[in-house]
Amino acid sequence: MAANTNTDLMSTIVSLCKRRGFIFQSSEIYGGLNSCWDYGPLGVELKRNVKDAWWRSMVTNRRDVAGIDASILMHPKVWEASGHLAGFSDPLVDCKKCKERFRADHLENLDKCPKPKCGGELTDVRKFNLMFKTFMGAVEDNTATVYLRPETAQGIFVNFLNVQQASRLKPPFGIAQIGKSFRNEITPGNFTFRTREFEQMELQFFVPPSEDAKWYEYWFNARRQWYQDYGIKSENLRMRDHEKDEMAHYAKSCVDVEYKFPFGWSELEGIANRTDYDLKQHTEFSGKDLKYFDDESKTHYFPYVIEPSAGADRATLAFLVDAYDVEGEGKDERVVLRFHPALAPIKVAVLPLVKRDGMPEMGEKIYQDLLDHSIKSFYDHASSIGRRYARQDEAGTPFCVTVDGQSTEDQTVTLRERDSREQYRVPANGLVDLINKKMRESMVR
Numbered sequence: 001m002a003a004n005t006n007t008d009l010m011s012t013i014v015s016l017c018k019r020r021g022f023i024f025q026s027s028e029i030y031g032g033l034n035s036c037w038d039y040g041p042l043g044v045e046l047k048r049n050v051k052d053a054w055w056r057s058m059v060t061n062r063r064d065v066a067g068i069d070a071s072i073l074m075h076p077k078v079w080e081a082s083g084h085l086a087g088f089s090d091p092l093v094d095c096k097k098c099k100e101r102f103r104a105d106h107l108e109n110l111d112k113c114p115k116p117k118c119g120g121e122l123t124d125v126r127k128f129n130l131m132f133k134t135f136m137g138a139v140e141d142n143t144a145t146v147y148l149r150p151e152t153a154q155g156i157f158v159n160f161l162n163v164q165q166a167s168r169l170k171p172p173f174g175i176a177q178i179g180k181s182f183r184n185e186i187t188p189g190n191f192t193f194r195t196r197e198f199e200q201m202e203l204q205f206f207v208p209p210s211e212d213a214k215w216y217e218y219w220f221n222a223r224r225q226w227y228q229d230y231g232i233k234s235e236n237l238r239m240r241d242h243e244k245d246e247m248a249h250y251a252k253s254c255v256d257v258e259y260k261f262p263f264g265w266s267e268l269e270g271i272a273n274r275t276d277y278d279l280k281q282h283t284e285f286s287g288k289d290l291k292y293f294d295d296e297s298k299t300h301y302f303p304y305v306i307e308p309s310a311g312a313d314r315a316t317l318a319f320l321v322d323a324y325d326v327e328g329e330g331k332d333e334r335v336v337l338r339f340h341p342a343l344a345p346i347k348v349a350v351l352p353l354v355k356r357d358g359m360p361e362m363g364e365k366i367y368q369d370l371l372d373h374s375i376k377s378f379y380d381h382a383s384s385i386g387r388r389y390a391r392q393d394e395a396g397t398p399f400c401v402t403v404d405g406q407s408t409e410d411q412t413v414t415l416r417e418r419d420s421r422e423q424y425r426v427p428a429n430g431l432v433d434l435i436n437k438k439m440r441e442s443m444v445r
């Protein structure tokens with residue numbers, strides 16, 4: 001069914017995600033756990049493809065970036081040095097009447113509850129630290145307190161010299177990481193947009209201080225382009241510069257990549273010039289000098305850091321929303337997820353026209369051949385061919401292969417393209433090469 005409003009659109013997507021196995025509520029059989037979500041069979045492929053696309057463009061295809069995978073639990077001093085223990089908090093107010101909790105910085109008026117039917121009195125503003133605490137070892141006392149990391153960036157800063165020396169990269173160079181982060185958000189919501197457990201994709205790009213503006217501009221353009229390369233429509237994407245009072249005190253400039261979600265323009269990624277703040281802080285708190293030694297000029301200096309920091313879950317949600325399309329009317333209506341082929345969870349569906357005359361056997365062979373070539377595929381022989389196409393359109397599968405009566409005679413199959421619905425016959429034994437070629441052509445360098 002076509003959605004009439006933005007609220008409808010969001011709930012249509014949420015229910016499509018559940019029905020087709022993209023995203024489920026966490027611990028659903030126990031009533032669910034607020035703001036936690038589980039990626040199902042299609043969702044896990046989609047999100048993995050998003051992360052792979054990011055990793056390819058940020059690490060694999062570049063000579064100046066190395067990757068790491070740091071642990072989630074870090075020495076508690078890391079969070080003192082980074083400022084998270086003292087300052088990573090949101091201002092919070094509670095309504096005394098309806099007990100709802102709000103972020104004070106999201107309210108225009110702090111006199112009364114913003115819910116129209118309530119209007120109750122609000123508490124004073126309190127600071128609420130967003131870090132999750134836990135205990136390491138058997139004794140639950142203060143000496144054993146550790147935190148689930150609220151961002152992946154610090155794992156990169158504390159490893160700056162390890163990576164630099166092991167990889168022998170010189171500024172300008174970057175360190176990239178994808179991993180889970182945790183924030184005890186006061187107001188989680190909008191499906192997977194704001195959750196308490198999420199995945200970040202971060203790059204810290206270390207540059208000579210005099211080159212900071214040039215690299216900030218470079219990453220500003222590169223990151224916007226990345227979303228567009230993988231299919232986000234340009235009219236749904238914008239770059240929003242931070243106001244002076246929004247910026248972290250150490251940041252020199254900061255811009256958000258925003259997507260026009262059904263619930264409004266919201267941040268997908270932040271790009272910041274963090275100056276030399278983090279390396280200096282960790283040098284001070286650890287007593288280890290994290291300056292880079294430049295062999296040519298024989299000088300030690302703290303590089304500046306340009307940081308494009310993206311969320312894998314928010315990017316996945318944006319790709320989902322942007323791909324969603326309803327075409328035609330009445331019984332011709334179809335729902336199609338127009339994923340970029342590189343992001344599509346399933347690349348090829350193999351569909352024997354009927355369950356007899358050797359068609360399932362030939363279909364099975366083709367299916368196995370695709371799997372043997374690492375092409376994520378799906379085999380379906382249930383229900384009418386029209387319904388099977390519709391199911392694949394709704395899953396965003398770019399190619400369907402139909403085995404029919406002619407196939408068993410001349411070894412050709414019908415290839416159907418998702419977006420155009422164009423159909424043409426191709427030799428069955430050339431399918432793997434053809435799909436690989438089409439995937440390569442769609443790939444962004």
Ligand code: ATP
Pocket residue numbers: 151183185192193194195196197198199200267268269270309310311312313314315
């Ligand atoms: P917001 O203003 O939306 O709270 P932020 O500015 O605090 O986000 P950053 O600290 O810049 O976010 O984190 C970088 C990226 O990590 C964000 O752009 C977003 O994609 C992702 N991210 C941050 N918090 C969450 C969350 N609670 N749920 C999902 N993704 C998140």
